[in-house]
Amino acid sequence: MSDDATPDADRDDDLTHTDEAGDVQMVNVGEKPDSSRRAVARGTIHLTESTVEAVRGNELKKGDVLATARVGAVQAVKHTWETIPMCHQIPITNVDTEFTVSEDRIHLEVAVETTGKTGCEMEALEGVTTGLNVVWDMVKAAEKDATGGYPDTRITDVEVVTKEKTVLQ
Template identity: 40%
Template structure:
């Protein structure tokens, strides 16, 4: 692949921030998910707010929101965006916690990175809160589920052909 195919690479091969100044302001959303796998007894402790470090889910929710807001500070080529809404939800499984984050803005570029950063931050926070009771917990499956707004249009993982794999 040559540099003319890569939006964040100049002809000389150096990285740069893409110019979005001429892009239309539209409402943009992204939803991402991720999973923290642990033992069933630890899932019970998480949802009963009975961990040695305290109640993990409210802490992870605030961490996710903070992570989304700080995305351009930790992902080098991301544009700072005025985030209008961030929703963080947790679903309980027998041996996992599923994190889902929805991020919304009116801006000139999408919020997929903010949603992914929020999910990652929430998952890392849950891991930190449970590591005293399960140091073998695993974080997996962080991905964008859907996005809307912008020139490339709307899409969802349910739109992806089976031939494209996971």
């Protein structure tokens, strides 16, 4: 559903990405007014306490986990339109990433800002999921058990926290 669509009883009449023949199409946002937009998303990666300590101490062989994950998150934000079908390419005006390290997990919050005709929540979500995937990639040797699995590692609670829009005059 587009960010301006409202749900109603007959959703088939409100489909924004599919035409009458069932073909997928990008929503035309050309007539919408430009707006200042901001979206914040967050998520968590659960790890063993020893891995989190290694991240804190920058003791992992692959390098600085959080710095690398920050770059991955920003890159993902900038390339969202290439990975999410029907997502518009938008001008990103700002990306903020914030990591919070706890005993057995790392939280990532990504805030994205743009000025344009469509929102940036998908960009914020892409930043979070890619940033957390980069953490996983950087720590996987430390997280792997004797059978090659990751019993303590999981990404959870990915969500959009806020979405703001101010129409420009």
